[in-house]
Amino acid sequence: MIPRRGLVALLPLSACAGLPAEEAAGTPIAPLVGTGFAALHADAGGRPGALLGSAVAVAPGRVACTTHALPRGAAAVWLRRGDGAPARRAPVLARSRRMDLSILADEGGLLSPAPLAEGTVEAGDPVWAAGMPSIGAGVASGVVEIPDAILPRFGRGFTARMAALMGYSGGPVVGRDGRLRGLVSALPDGEGANALAWLSGMDLGGLAGGRGRRIFILSIQEVAEEAERLSA
Incomplete structure (x- = not known):
């Protein structure tokens, strides 16, 4: 049975910039950050515009991000x-x-595909995420909380407790082996501080969180299967 506890009120992690490469040094996500991770920007008349979130290469020439x-x-x-x-x-x-x-489409080969993890996560497994917040850390660590969960309209994956900030949406989550476990997708718990952050652009809840908050992570197995289907 798939747990649904706390997965009712939904707040996407939207982007609000710095590069997380230096912060990632010495962590399992470091190799991926410098090769397969990217900040996602709007197209402003043929040049990079506003920061939207994050993205990660999942296959040659193919990059995944969150639709929202x-x-x-x-x-x-x-x-x-x-x-x-x-x-x-x-x-x-x-x-x-x-x-x-x-x-x-990564037509110029900017990014190298991240190595994908096999198997499932378990409660208590350590995980690391990377993202592009306007303020605060670009790398967060935490532990898996609910190893198998479904979020309507968002997909199937797992939740973890970590201090991920606005701007992590679409960013990679890896395990201790550095392999890609999923994409940061949403905040399942509707809390006042997080709602204020969504409306104001100031992520006060994320910056103040000590042990972090619950983050929904879209499973890399789901991502890989859907990416292949969509590409076909």
């Missing part, structure tokens, strides 16, 4: 790799109707 971070109807966005390499334009290939997932 994309401007409605956008045909392309820009990707800026976690090590600061020049940004490149990325066409939006497809938006999933089954989960909070979109696939972008």
Whole structure:
């Protein structure tokens, strides 16, 4: 039976910028941040615009991000790799109707696909995430809380307790082995501080959180299967 406790009120993690490469040094997510992770920017007339969130390469030439971070109807966005390499334009290939997932084309080979984890997570497993907040840390660590969960419209995955901030949406989550476990997707718990952060752009709840808050992470198995289906 899939636990649904606390998965009713839903707040997406929207982006609000810095590069997390230096912060990731010495952690399992460090190799991925410099090669397969990117900040997601709006297309402002052929150049990078507002920061939207994060993205990660999941296959050669294919980059995954959360649909809720994309401007409605956008045909392309820009990707800026976690090590600061020049940004490149990325066409939006497809938006999933089954989960909070979109696939972008990495036509210039800016990003290298992240190694994907096999198997499932267990409660208590350590995890690390990377994102692009306007203020605060670009790397967060935590532990798996609910190892198997479904969030309507968002998909199937797991939850973890960590101090992920606005701007982590679509960013990678890895285990101790550095392999990709999923994408940061949403805040399942509707708390006043988090709602205020969503409306004001100031992520007070995330910055003040000691042991972190519950984050819903879309499973990499779900992402990989849907990405293959959409690409086909």
